[in-house]
Amino acid sequence: MKKVFILVLIFSQLVNCRKESSAKNTPADLDSSAIERTILPGPPANIILPDEYVRQVASFAYLWAWPMVNIHNRKVLFEKLPGPLYKGGVVPLSPPNQLCMLTDYIKPGEKDVACPNQDVVYGFGLTDFSKDALVVQVPDFGDRFWVYQVCNQRTDGYASLGKMYGTEAGFYLLAGPNWKGKVPSGIKKVFRSSTDLGVVIPRVFQTDDPADKKAIQPLIQQILMYPLSQFDGKMKTKDWTKIPILPSPSDAGNEETKWVKPETFFDELPVIMKEVPSLPGEEAIYGQIRSVLNASKNNQRIKDILKQAAVEADKKLITPLFQFSNVGYPLKYNWSIQGNGAQFGLDYLTRTACAKANIFVNKPNETKYFYQDKDMKGDRLKGDHKYTVTFEKGNVPPAKGFWSLTLYNEYHFFAPNSINRFSLGTKNKDLKYNPDGSLTLYVQNTPPSDDKLSNWLPAPKEVFSLYIRCYWPEDRVIKGIWTPPAVVKVN
Structure with missing residues (x-):
């Protein structure tokens, strides 16, 4: 793992050296071919690539591209769907450029996205702007909290749609990097993605009150996404209760669906690098990776090294990032947090850590997340112990939308x-x-006394993790003034 991050530093220095060389050491009369030779983004064609160099570049590439391959492979699978449907009755799926909405909280049994919550009614859809721009409908939610997460293939957010933005009801346009169409009358705002592939995830808050679950239904029926060619200026509706149900696969395991497979990773990577354009400063990284990919086309030895490196990186580099204790940076009492969700930019480590542990996190002004694997003393949380989480008077998680403490099993x-x-x-x-x-919230496997049942968060007998969400967080959360209390073992 250390070697990979050293390689990241080398790449960063290479980019800076290129800029300095271009600015200081290029004579005005130097011919263009000479200039081109001085700024090659990677090793020249046919250069000898030592095995260890190939391994290091491959390991870094696996970390860097893991989230983009994840999104790409979802698209490859979902584009085969006939329309919106529920997998196993619990997972909303749809072909690209459509949405599928649930009608209640997501249920246990969902294995497509780790760390779901039970505070909102979810929707899910993939974008593919190579076909058309897309219209998203926003109903009049009134005082109800809501937010649409809209991400590109890097899992960075590029749209501002939600209660915290003061978004008005109506129609909004999502467009890809190459869209040159005309914006029709009736569209309130256009948001443009840097990649064709991406994700749209509506979240609409509801309480446990049966009356509220009934009241939310007309709103959910107006949450839709469709190609611009279908836009007529009228609010469309869909009865999500009539969506077909696809049986769960018989071989479904306990872990999240494996969207990234190291054995085929480097076969897929050339496509991903075409789908995702480089950010400013990434040219050298793209050049290094492409040099290895090009060399592998007719060299079985290099192909084998790439595959072995991907398998090794998946085990030693990516898998540890699943543990919350390895995500972001530490806080008091063994909590951890990341501060740039859906705004990762060039922070490849945090982007992939989030994608592995809990992909599709919101932007910090939309949601702040606190992660916990351990109790106050640093021992792993486990169901054969009892725990308490006590918020002092007036100090529950400060959120203008909602807050929650969620418990996940060892698979999140x-x-x-x-x-x-x-x-x-x-x-x-x-x-x-x-x-x-x-x-005081009581986290334990067996029920507490009757007077504490309303505050009981049931735990499994095995190890588990805790997770605090602050949707539409107050400033003292965003600025790090508020942090969660300790998880205290009481037996």
């Missing part, structure tokens, strides 16, 4: 339990506060 999915409860927070109207105004 919901742990089935006798009361079908997977999180506690704003949505729960029956939380009981202590006499001093503080709030």
